[in-house]
């Protein structure tokens with residue numbers, strides 16, 4: 001009887017738990033959900049009495065050894081930095097591993113051992129990364145099957161708030177691990193290629209060098225470059241493509257206001273602020289350069305070179321960063337900002353979120369005809385699950401099921417760019433309502 005261990009019952013885990021809890025009944029498998037938080041487990045697993053819960057810390061060596069040794073497959077929905085720890089146990093105890101996270105160098109280095117052990121460590125099978133790779137590969141393989149030469153590929157994803165519930169000036173609410181949202185872009189210089197020219201955007205410029213795009217029925221969004229797009233050229237079989245970019249979508253005005261927080265240093269995570277006696281206003285002021293301006297608003301206006309009623313200042317004020325409210329936590333500027341924004345950008349119980357993904361292709365057929373093809377995905381949260389939990393959890397859960405059923409039979413470390421993985425997963429996602437809408441136009 002196969003036994004699945006899910007580690008991490010946080011924001012992105014709900015739809016996966018629901019899907020796998022049903023699958024284990026169908027196939028008479030066993031399932032355990034483990035997390036450090038007793039409250040989360042009690043609250044989230046109450047509807048599934050047949051699923052075992054375990055208060056668990058991956059850093060507890062004897063507990064991790066005993067728990068992972070007993071199962072057949074581990075699905076890790078821990079914060080991304082902890083997957084490598086899980087992977088070590090999976091390799092020692094010969095268990096399959098799935099994550100929705102970017103493939104780390106540590107896990108990549110295990111590839112040979114994983115293959116020799118007859119295991120699969122499948123990473124990047126969530127939304128972005130995940131559905132973006134799988135849907136892109138579906139389209140790339142289809143265009144290639146017509147002998148099309150792809151000259152441009154851009155792909156954008158945003159985890160956003162649904163328009164009806166968009167009631168703050170940032171047009172954003174947290175739907176997944178907030179720390180990662182605060183630290184977005186900090187992992188390294190964003191890289192992509194445009195018309196054959198390499199582009200490098202360091203973190204301090206990331207939210208200044210933005211673009212915009214239109215999604216039918218939803219209007220305009222801002223975009224910023226997402227990590228290293230260059231490495232996906234080879235992984236997508238587009239080695240010589242002159243334009244390739246993966247980007248993130250945000251609502252109007254988000255990036256320019258976030259760029260100010262970045263340039264002030266409020267997303268720094270490398271030192272601790274002594275918050276004793278400090279309010280959010282004095283905390284923010286501590287990052288301003290010397291100025292003759294008197295009020296905090298005027299100092300901020302002088303820093304950004306805009307008028308005191310500019311929308312950037314309105315956003316920063318709305319966030320509470322200019323309030324004379326004592327800071328109740330200690331930590332890095334990023335931690336303090338996260339603590340504040342977790343209150344301001346909270347997805348309330350009745351709020352619904354929205355995932356928007358857009359792929360843009362340009363390609364040429366052998367008869368020299370050029371086409372532009374756009375493919376849009378819009379997924380809304382519902383009363384059961386956020387759109388983020390659906391789009392992260394369902395691909396992971398479907399892949400876990402297909403591996404245990406022997407329908408995905410690859411051995412080694414993978415991301416879901418191979419047809420053996422993306423075709424069955426995308427087919428089932430379509431049945432579950434995750435459907436892209438394509439448009440094609442002939443170019444002059």
Ligand SMILES: NC(=O)c1ccc[n+]([C@@H]2O[C@H](COP(=O)([O-])OP(=O)(O)OC[C@H]3O[C@@H](n4cnc5c(N)ncnc54)[C@H](O)[C@@H]3O)[C@@H](O)[C@H]2O)c1
Pocket residue numbers: 007008009010011012013034035036037040056057058059076077078079080081082100101124125126127128129130175176177178180392
């Ligand atoms: N590919 C994608 O599109 C995508 C999207 C969202 C999230 N993710 C990834 O999925 C993972 C889960 O994201 P999330 O939004 O649910 O995050 P989350 O912060 O809401 O959940 C993480 C969970 O891990 C638990 N945890 C933390 N430390 C632990 C430890 N030492 N031992 C055991 N449990 C521990 C926490 O209690 C929490 O419940 C993250 O790695 C995130 O980066 C990927």
Ligand SMILES: N[C@@H](CCCCN[C@@H](CCC(=O)O)C(=O)O)C(=O)O
Pocket residue numbers: 080100101102127128129157158159160176180226247248249
């Ligand atoms: N780029 C979008 C969607 C992000 C979904 C989360 N993906 C994580 C994956 C991190 C990981 O677990 O390795 C990310 O940071 O991009 C947006 O920001 O709105």
